Amino acid sequence: MASSHDADTAGITRRKSLAAIAGAGALGLAGCTQSSDGGDGSDGDNELSGPINIAGSSTVFPLMSAVLEDFAEMHSGIDPSISSTGSGGGFSNFFCTGDTDFNNASRPIQPAEEELCADNGVEYVELIAATDALTVVVNPDADFVDSLTTDELAQIWRADPVQTWDEVRDEFPNEEINRFGAADTSGTYDYFIEAILGEEGHTSDYQATEQDNSIASGVAGDEYAIGYFGFAYYFQNPDQLKALGIDDGDGPVKPSLETASSGEYTPLSRPLFTYPSIESLGEEHIAEFARYFVEQTTNEDLVAGDVGYVPATEETQEEQMQKLEDAIEQAQG
Numbered sequence: 001m002a003s004s005h006d007a008d009t010a011g012i013t014r015r016k017s018l019a020a021i022a023g024a025g026a027l028g029l030a031g032c033t034q035s036s037d038g039g040d041g042s043d044g045d046n047e048l049s050g051p052i053n054i055a056g057s058s059t060v061f062p063l064m065s066a067v068l069e070d071f072a073e074m075h076s077g078i079d080p081s082i083s084s085t086g087s088g089g090g091f092s093n094f095f096c097t098g099d100t101d102f103n104n105a106s107r108p109i110q111p112a113e114e115e116l117c118a119d120n121g122v123e124y125v126e127l128i129a130a131t132d133a134l135t136v137v138v139n140p141d142a143d144f145v146d147s148l149t150t151d152e153l154a155q156i157w158r159a160d161p162v163q164t165w166d167e168v169r170d171e172f173p174n175e176e177i178n179r180f181g182a183a184d185t186s187g188t189y190d191y192f193i194e195a196i197l198g199e200e201g202h203t204s205d206y207q208a209t210e211q212d213n214s215i216a217s218g219v220a221g222d223e224y225a226i227g228y229f230g231f232a233y234y235f236q237n238p239d240q241l242k243a244l245g246i247d248d249g250d251g252p253v254k255p256s257l258e259t260a261s262s263g264e265y266t267p268l269s270r271p272l273f274t275y276p277s278i279e280s281l282g283e284e285h286i287a288e289f290a291r292y293f294v295e296q297t298t299n300e301d302l303v304a305g306d307v308g309y310v311p312a313t314e315e316t317q318e319e320q321m322q323k324l325e326d327a328i329e330q331a332q333g
Contacts, residue, residue, distance in 0.1 A: 047077075048075040048077060048078060048284065048285040048288055049075070049077025049078060049079075049285060050077070050078065050079065050283060050285045050286070051078075051079040051080070051081065051101075052068065052071075052078060052079070052080045052081070052101055052102075052285070052286055052289055053080075053081050053082075053099070053100045053101050053102075054068065054080075054081070054082040054083070054100060054101065054102040054103070054104065054274075055082070055083050055084075055085045055089075055090035055093075055094040055095060055100045055102075055103055055104070056084075056085060056086070056087055056089075056090030056091070056094075056095070056100075056102070056103040056104030056105055056274075056275075057084070057086065057087045057090065057104040057105050057106040057186070057187050057188075057272070058084040058086060058106075058182075058186065058188070058210050058211065058212050058229075058230070059104075059106040059132060059186075059187065059188055059212070059229070059230035059232070059272060060104035060105065060106060060129055060130075060272050060273070060274060061082065061084040061104065062232050062233075062236075062307050062308075063129060063130060063232070063272070063302075063303065063307045063309060064082060064102075064104050064129070064274065064293070065082055066302060066306060066307055067292065067293050067296050067302070068080045068082055068289070070292075070296075071289050071292050071293075075285070077285075078285060078289075084210055084211065085185070085210065086182075086183060086185035086186040086187065086189075086210045087103070087104070087105040087106050087107060087185075087186060087187030087188075087190070088110075088113070088184075088185045088186065088187065088190070089185035089186075089210070090103040090104065090105070091103055091105070091109060091110075091113040091116070091117075092113065092116065092185075095117070095122065095124075095275065095277070096113055096116040096117040096120055096122050097116075097120055097122075098120055098121070098122055098277075098279075100277075101276065101277055101280035101286050102274050102275060102276050102277070102280075102290075103124075103274070103275045104129070104272075104273070104274050104275075105187050105272070105273045105274070105275060106132065106186070106187030106188050106191060106230065106270065106272055106273075107187040107190050107191050107194075107270070107273075108126065108273065109124075109126065109275065110190075122277055122279070123277070123278040123279065124275045124276060124277055124278060125275065125276060125278060125281075125323055125324060125326075125327040126273055126275055126323075127273060127274050127275070127276070127290075127293075127294060127320045127323065127324060128271050128272070128273060128297070128312060128316055128320055129271075129272040129273055129274050129293075129297060129309075129312075130271075130272045130297060130303050130307075130309035130310060130311060130312060131260050131261065131269060131270070131271055131272065131309060131310035131312075132230050132231050132232070132260065132269070132270050132271075132272050132309055132310075133231040133255035133256065133257075133259065133260035133265050133268060133269050133310075134188060134191060134192065134195070134228060134229070134230060134231070134255075134268040134269075134270060135228065135229060135230070135231045135233075135234045135243050135255045135268075136148065136153065136226065136227070136228045136243070136244045136246065136255075136268075137215075137216070137219050137226070137227050137228070137229075137234055137241040137242060137243055137244065138219060138225065138226050138227075138241070138242050138244060139219055139220065139221075139222060139223045139224070139225055139241070139242065140220075140239075140240070140241065140242045141223045142223055142224065142242065144165070144171070144172050144173055145165075145172065145244065146242075146244065146245060146252070147244050147245030147246065147247055147252035147254075148168070148244055148245075148246065148247065149246075149247040149248075150196055150246065150247065150248050150249075150267065152168050152169070153196050153246065154196050154197055154200060155167070155168055156168060156177060156179070156226060157179070157181070157192070157196065157197060157202060157203055157206075157228075158197055158200040158201065158202070158203060159197075159200055159201035159202060159203055159204075160200075160203075161177075161179075161203045161205060162177065163176060163177065164176055164177060165177055165224065173224070175223075175224040176224060177224060177225075177226060178207075178218075178222050178224055178225040178226070179203065179205065179206030179207065179225070179226055179227070180206060180207045180209070180214070180215040180218040180219055180225060180226070180227035181202075181206050181207070181208060181215065181227055181228050181229075182208065182209070182210070182212075182215075182228070182229065183208040183209055183210050184202075184208065185210065186210060188228070188229060188230060189202065191270055192228060195267040195268055195270075196267070196268075212229040212230065212233040213233065215227040215228075215229050215233070216229070216233055216234075216237050216240065216241060219241055220237070220240040220241055230309075231255055231257075231260065231308055231309065232307050232308035232309055233308075234255070234308070235307070235308025236308065243255050246265070246266075246268060248266045248267055253265050253266075255268070257304050257308070257309075257310050260310050261310045272309065274293065276290050276324075276327070278327050278330055278331045279331065280331075281324075281327055281328045281330075281331040281332070282331035282332055284332075287328045287331070287332070290324055290328070291321070291324065291328075294317060294320050294321050294324055295317075295321075297311060297312040297316075297317055297320065298311050298312050298313070298314060298317045299311065
């Protein structure tokens, strides 16, 4: 069904270079070596073949890349392609026009995107991938700040923002705030507005990008910078960045797997999603990959240990698998 995307990066091993592939923006995994053990319950590793094309959220990108690479290593006939376009960019430019098999998203599909998919006859199923702690970071040398209230965070990022740190708090330095954040095609951008900014809107006075490693490097290179992105990108760069505690009224809470899982890290904990096309699920290799992905959502070593998100619970996994099986039955009859 889907057309492939050009890949900037090929043949990267997840556990050695996950941070690198997360910043590449696109990943081609063709030519991966075959494993002797399929591990997904299929009868033969070589029976599955064909392209799998994925776009969407930069936040979900490292998790989906890791799972896709493992699947391609188990099935040598799979030709996978994944690109980081932002949730909205993926829906509008690829998925809802029928050009990709999956769209990753760091927020639910929006009404305009639902309408676009409907106009093009694209049906889909929404699957929960993991839980993220959207993380606000500063330079490690910014010893003047360890936490911000949600109101202070809004002052920095609203449409008419403060310009210097001492406008946030008197004791902060009189230095210009340099901002690095998600582009407006990103689900992270949408979620940040929803959780922090509301009707005040988001400033245009910042370095906007779909590549979260660009945010990480920008903040790491500027003592007075601030940025935000998915927790996985901080998880991969803990020595280059400082994560701020967020005070939602009950004192500062630092982002972590534990605080996101417990619900203590508010209001910036959020579910992550992937949306497979029901038409694509009519192809056996894509249906099997979708099953494999849902199976991996409870894999703590992968989701938490390798990537840096909160794995799904067993109950959530069972619910998602049932939704998926219903969609596959619809697709395959």
